[in-house]
Each structure stands twice: as C-alpha cells, then as structure tokens.
Amino acid sequence: MEMILSPSMLSADFAHLEQDLRAVMQPGMKYLHVDVMDGNFVPNISFGPPVITCVRRILPDAVLDVHMMVDEPARYIQDYKKCGADILTVHAEATKDLSGTLQAIRAAGLRCGAAINPGTPVSALEPVLSLLDMALVMSVNPGFGGQSMIPETLDKIRELVVLREKMGLSFDIEIDGGVKLSNLDQVMDTGVNVIVAGAAIFHGDIEKNVSDFQSRMVMR
Ligand code: DX5
Ligand code: ZN
Helix, strand or coil: CCCEEEEEHHHCCHHHHHHHHHHHCCCCCCEEEEEEEECCCCCCECCCHHHHHHHHHHCCCCEEEEEEECCCHHHHHHHHHHCCCCEEEEEHHHCCCHHHHHHHHHHCCCEEEEEECCCCCHHHCHHHHHHCCEEEEECCCCCCCCCCCCHHHHHHHHHHHHHHHHHCCCCEEEEECCCCHHHHHHHHCCCCCEEEECHHHHCCCHHHHHHHHHHHHHCC
16 A cells, blocks of 8 residues: 655644645655644644645645544534545544444545544444545544654554455555654554654654655655
C-alpha cells in the first residue's frame, strides 16, 4: 500500500500558520492531519470550522484528514463538509452509533474513518471494518501533541492488518501519536500505511523534517 505522511497541524505555530503549512506541503505531500478537540471527549480544545476554512483556502488541493476528538460527532458532519474536510475520522468511544455515524459521513460524500484510543481493543472496530476508508489507531491518549508513543498499541495495528486480509478489505490504517524518526522503522514494520506526525514535523526545521521522513518512507 502507498505510504502516506499526514503532518498534524496541532503542532504548527498558529502565529504563522500559513508559512508552516506551505513549508510542510513539499512535492509528494498531500495529506494534512487536522485535530478537532471539543474539551469534552478530550480535556483540550483545539480549533473548529473557521480555522479549517482558512486552511482549505491556503491549501486548496490538500487532503484534509480531519480527526474528530468530539462527543457524538454526527452532529457536525455537514459543518466539516462545508469547511473542506476530505476524511472525517470519529472515535469508537465517542458515539453510541458508530456504524450510523460512519454511514452518515459516507452519505455526505466524505471518506470515513474510525479511531480507537490506546485502551480500546480492536474488537470495538470489528463490526464496522467493512464501512471504513481508514482505521486510526491512537498510539497516545488523545488530547495533546508531543507525547511519547505507547509501544503496546502497535500490536493492535498488526491485528488490524491480519483482519483486513482475512476479510478481503482494503481500508488504510493510520497511526497517531508520538511518531518520530527514531521509531519510524518500528512503526512501519507493523504494516501501517498512514503516519501522523506533529511535533516531529512542525518543531524545528519543517522542510528538513518532511524530507527526512519522506526519504525514510520511500525506501520501503
Ligand atoms: C493527539 C492528536 C495527534 C497529535 C500528534 O490527540 O490526535 O494528532 O497532534 O502529535 P505528535 O506527533 O506530536 O504526538
Ligand atoms: Zn490526531
């Protein structure tokens, strides 16, 4: 499967967001990971549609990979469609009706993803795997950028790879949290194909960070 790097703009410097976003979108880059937090599902509040509308204006061609850390996200599908999301990923823990929410995202014309927290087993996604464009395995507890990866979560990616094969499905598998150059090989060995990185991309020299990740990822 194609290896995709999805930089998390949560770690950008919002005082010059446009500059940081342009620095990240070098040749070969398509995805931007956009973390929406409601202060309820997670203890932090990030940003919502007005900011994403501006991001879409700056990056008209990017794939906006929107990660909804929000309770009952079905309430907001139309809002996020309007502001330019391409993929909407919702948490299994955040809704009473995961499959209905995923179907509503699909019906709105967006790609749909489902995420699980470090403490949530893969079995929480099993009933909806055939509905998914993407499964997101959180490798930190959601809410904040710059945390250390919880290595035990990598086993769940391996489990999903096996299930996907067994079921003849083709959804992407994304990892989110604590990925950096020093654990990238360990991460890629799991079979994951969409890699989120926040602090490791946006802190320091963004262009160098992107090209370091890219060169390690194309060697695969
Ligand atoms: C955490 C967010 C992540 C975060 C990743 O709740 O979902 O996307 O921005 O940042 P790093 O790569 O710094 O752990
Ligand atoms: Zn995220």
